[in-house]
Amino acid sequence: MISLSFILSLALVPFAFAQNNTQLQIEAIEAHFSNAGLVPSLLTTFVPEAELVLDFTGVGSITPGQALSKTQVAPAPSVLITPANSSVTLDGSFTLAMIDADIVGTDETEGQTRHWLVNGVTLSGSSPLNASTESATTITNYAGPGPAAGSGAHRYVVLLYTQPSTFSAPDGLNAPGAPVEKFVFTDYVKNSGLGPLVAATYFTVEEGTATVTVSSTAAVVSSTLPAVTASGSSSSASGSVSSSSAAPSATGNNSGAMSSKIMSPAVVFVAFALGFFLG
Ligand SMILES: *[C@@H]1O[C@H](CO)[C@@H](O)[C@H](O)[C@H]1NC(C)=O
Ligand SMILES: *[C@@H]1O[C@H](CO)[C@@H](O)[C@H](O)[C@H]1NC(C)=O
Ligand SMILES: *[C@@H]1O[C@H](CO)[C@@H](O)[C@H](O)[C@H]1NC(C)=O
Ligand SMILES: *[C@@H]1O[C@H](CO)[C@@H](O)[C@H](O)[C@H]1NC(C)=O
Secondary structure, three states: OOOHHHHHHHHHHHHHHHOOHHHHHHHHHHHHHHHOOHHHHOOOOOOOOEEEEEEEOOOEEOOOOEEEOOOOOOOOOEEEEEEOOOOOOOOOOEEEEEEEOOOOOOOHHHOEEEEEEEEEEEEEOOOOEEEEOOOOEEEEOOOOOOOOOOOOOEEEEEEEEEOOOOOOOOOOOOOOOOOOOEEOHHHHHHHHOOOOEEEEEEEEEOOOOOOOOOOEOOOOOHHHOOOOOHHHOOOHHHHOOOOOOOOEOHHHHHHHHHHHHHHHHHHHHHHHHHHHHHO
C-alpha cells in the first residue's frame, strides 16, 4: 500500500538533493546575521555566495556567532571559503576585513573598529579554498579582539569582498601600516568600489560581566541548524547576547524568517522518515 506520506516524501526528494550541506550552512550564516542584528544595521542585505569558516589555531573551525575568549582569537585565523555550488567561481582578487561591530543594538552608522584589512587576497587550494594573505597587501595587521571589561559581547565580523580592477583604496588605507582604529566600514566599501560581498561570518568576545544594557535577540535554536557539531552546540545560541532580562528588540523580529528557512530541511527529513516508516 502506498501511503500519502510516502508520496509526499517522494515529492520532496528533489528539494532534499538540490541543497547540499554548504548551502544549508550559508543559510544558517544568513540567519545568524539577521538574528544578531548585523542585518540590517551593518549590512542592508546579505546574500553570500560562499561559506566562510574561520579556523583558529588550538580551537579549530568555529561556527557562526560562536563565543570565544580573547586568548582563543589572539592569533590570526585561517579563512576558509567554500562556494555555494559549482557555478560559483571565485578567482581574481578579494579584500578581507575584520571589524568590531560592538554589541547588539549598536548604531553602526557611527563606525566600527578595524581589526584586519587585507587587499589583493587570492583564494588557493580546494575544498575549502584558503584566503591567502601571503602575496596580498595587508593594510591593517590582524589585531586580536580586546573588548573593554563590562562592555558586553562584541560582534567581530569577518567579510570577504570581491575586489574589482577598478578598486581604489582611499587615502590613509592605501598602504600597509594603518592602525587599529574606528572607520565607517560601509563607506570604505562604497568609496573604494568593493563588491559584491562573497562571504562573511562573525564571532563574539566578551570580557568580564556586562555593565551595559545589550539589546536581546531571539536565540538561534541550535537543534534546528544543519550539521551543528558538538563543539558548535554551545556557540549557536551565542548569536543572541546572554542578557535574558533585556526587553525583546526589533531584531527578535527576524527569528521567524530564520526558523522558516532553517526548518525546511528538517521538514524534508521528517517527510522522508514518515514515508519510510508508514509507507
Ligand atoms: C549557486 O549559488 C549562487 C549563490 O548562492 C546562487 O545564486 C545560484 O542560484 C546557485 N546556482 C545553482 C545552480 O544552484
Ligand atoms: C556542494 O557544494 C560544494 C561547494 O562548492 C560544491 O563544490 C559541490 O559541487 C556541491 N555538491 C553538489 C552535489 O551540488
Ligand atoms: C591558509 O593560508 C595561510 C597564509 O595566508 C596559511 O598561514 C594557513 O596555514 C593556510 N591554512 C590552511 C588551512 O591551509
Ligand atoms: C518585523 O517584520 C515585519 C515583516 O517582515 C516588518 O514589516 C517589520 O518592519 C518588522 N518590524 C521590525 C520592528 O523590525
